[in-house]
Amino acid sequence: MQKSQTVQVTNMDTYIDQLPAFAETIKSIKEIIIANIVFIGQVPSPTFKEKKRTSIFMERLSEAQVDECTTDGYRNPIGIISGTSKTKPPIFIVAHLDTHFSRDVDHNFTVKEDAIIGAGILDNSVGVGVLASLPEIFRKLDLRFESDIVLAGVIQSLGKGNLRGVRHLLKTWSTPIRGALCIEGGEIGRLNYYSDGMIRAEIDCTMSTNSRWEQRFRPNAILILNEVINQILKLRLPQRPRARVIFGKISGGYKHGIIAYDAKLGFEIQSDSDKMVKTIYNDIQDIINGISHENSVGLTMKTISNLRPSKLRYNHPLIKNTTAVMEKLDIKPISEPSESELSIFLSRKIPAITLGITHGENYHLENAKMEIEPMFKGIAHIIGVIMAIDRGVCDE
C-alpha cells in the first residue's frame, strides 16, 4: 500500500497542521469509502432488525483486516485495531446501525457526481460507512495509535430502541475507556458535548368499541389528544433551567367519516435539569388523568426512553482540541444538546463528543441527500480528534 505521510506525533500543532493534507489523501480512496457507505447503507436496518446490516458491517471490517472483529453479548458488532501501548485504555468510535426506514422501502442508493441519495443515507449510513472505512484510512495515512481503537456499530439506538445497544456495550465493557467519539452523517460542524435530560413518551387514547353511547355522541380520540396538547401548551415552562416539550409524532383514526376511536401522540420532554424533566412529566400525567376522568376515555402515557442530563465542561481539553481541529479545517463549530449515544458515554463519566461528517438535506426522507465533497474534510476532523484523544486530551 502506498504510504502518503508518516505522522510523528510530537506536539499539538504538528498533527493539526497536517489535517488539510489528510483530507486530500482521504479523498484519494473515495471509492473505498463510498463503496462501504453503499454496501452497508443499502441493507435495510430498522430498529430491532439490524442483523443483516450487522453482518455486512462486520464483513467490511474483516475485509479491512482489523485485528479483531466480533460482537458483544448484545450483538453490537465491534472491530478492534490494536494500539502500540499495552497500558493505554481504548478509544471508542461509535455509529448507530439502525435507521428510521422499514424493510420494504427501497434502500438502493443513487450515486451522483457530487452526492449520494437514498433512504437513511444521512442518519446514519454515512456514519457507519465511514466507521467501516477507518482501518483503510488509517493505513492510507500511515497512522498508528497508542490506544486500541474500538470501532462499534451499535444497534437499537433510535426511538423505542432507547440506546440499548450502546448502554449494553458500555455496561459490559470491563476496562476503562479513554475517550469516545460518536459519528453521525450530518451536519459537519456539529460539536455535541452535552445532553439534555429527556423523557420520550407516548400517549394513547382509546375508546371502547362497544361503548354505551351512540356513535355520533362518542368522544373523538383525535379531539381528546387535541385537548391534551392544548393543556400541555398551557404549562408555564421556565427559561432557566431550559425546558421544552416537543410534539414529534401523531397518528389516529380509521377513515374520514368515522369518529376516531384511537389516537396516539409521541413527544419528548427536554431540559438541562433532570428535576425539571420529572416535574413536567408529572404535570402531563395530571393533565392526562384529568382529561381521562372528565371524558370517560382510556388515556395512558407510556415512557419509551429517558436520559439524565450530562455534559463535558466547555473548557475540557477534548472540546478545546476539537475546536482547534475544526478551525484548522475551516469548519465552524456549532454546539447543541444531543440525546444520543453521547449521553450514555457522558453519564458514565467517559469524555465524549458527537461530530457530523458532511452536509445534506431531506434528512429523514426517502430521498435524503448527502454531499460527497465535504465528507473528506469531515473525516479529516474525525481523525484529528482521534489523534488528540490518543495524545492524552482526555487523560485528566
Next chain:
Amino acid sequence: MNKNWLKQNTFHYSEFKDIDRLVKEKTRKNLSIALCLPTLNEEKTIAKEILIMKSELMTRYPLLDELIVIDSGSTDNTRKIAEDYGAEVYKADDILPNLEVFKGKGENLWKALYVTKSDIIVYLDADIKNIHHRFVYALVGPLLLSDNIKFSKAFYDRPIATGKSKIRPTGGGRVTELVIRPMFSLFFPELTQIMQPLSGEYAGFREIFEKIPFPIGYGVETSMILDIYEKWGLDVMAQVDLVKRIHRNQDTKALGRMAFIILKTFCNRIEKLGLVNINRDLFNKMIQYNLVKNEYQPDIFKIEGVERPPIVEIAEYREKFNIQDL
C-alpha cells in the same frame, strides 16, 4: 440432450467468493480481465457500478485490469460522471471511425473488443440498481477456475423497482419465458437449461468473442448464445446464480419491440443453420397500435437488423492484436 450440463455448469456466486484465489489463478495463468459497461443515458446508476468495481476489484483485489465505458451518445452526464469516477470512457462513434456508424448495445460490446487489451472481457449492463462486485467476480470465476469453460452467463431473481421507492419481490423475465424459451424448446432443447439467456451480464474469453458476429441491438445476447453453441458446443458455457438483480420495469410495448428484435435474430440464425426455410425476406418493422381520440393509430418501430461481422475479420483489429491469418 446433455442433461448433465445444468448440474455441472451451473454455479452459485458464493462458490467464487474467495477473490484472492481468483487473483492467484489469474496470475498463474497470466491472464488479464477487462470490464466493459455499455451506456446510453445511465447517469443514475453508472457512478455506483464504477466505484464499487474499482474499490473492490481493482484497489482491494487486483482482479480487473481495465474498466471501460462505451457510450452510445448519452445526452445526460453519463460520460462525465464515468470519467470522474475513474473509468476509461469512449464514445462508440469514435472507435474504428472508418466503419459505418451504428447505434446499439451490441455495437458497443463489439467495439469494446477493439479498445480493450485483456484476455477476458466482462460485460455488465449499466442500469443495475443493486450492483455488487459479485456481478463480476462470479462471472469470471468459472473462466479462471476451469480449463474448459470459455463463456459464463448470469441468472438471478428479478425484483422490479415499481417507483415510489418500492420493490415488488418477483417478476420480470417475460420475454425469456414467452419468446426465447419456446423457441429454444422448438429448435435447441439443450439450451433451455440456460435460465436467463437474455441477461445482460456475461463474461468470456476474447478468443470466443472475436470470432462471432454481433447484432448491433437487443439481439446480441440471443445470437451470442446460438453462435457459441454452434461453434463450440454447450460445454464451454456456464451459468452463475447472482441471486438478485434489481432493474427498472419495462412496459409491455417496449418488451414487444425487444421480442421482435430477438425473434428476428433467432429466425435469421435458424435459417442460416438450415433448420428452417423462410421463403421470403422478413419485414423489418414492428407495428403496434395506440388508441388516440377513439382511433387506432399505428406506432411503427423500424429495425434494420444490422450485424457486425466477427471482429477478427476487421483489418484494424488484426493489426492491433497482431493477428496474421484467420
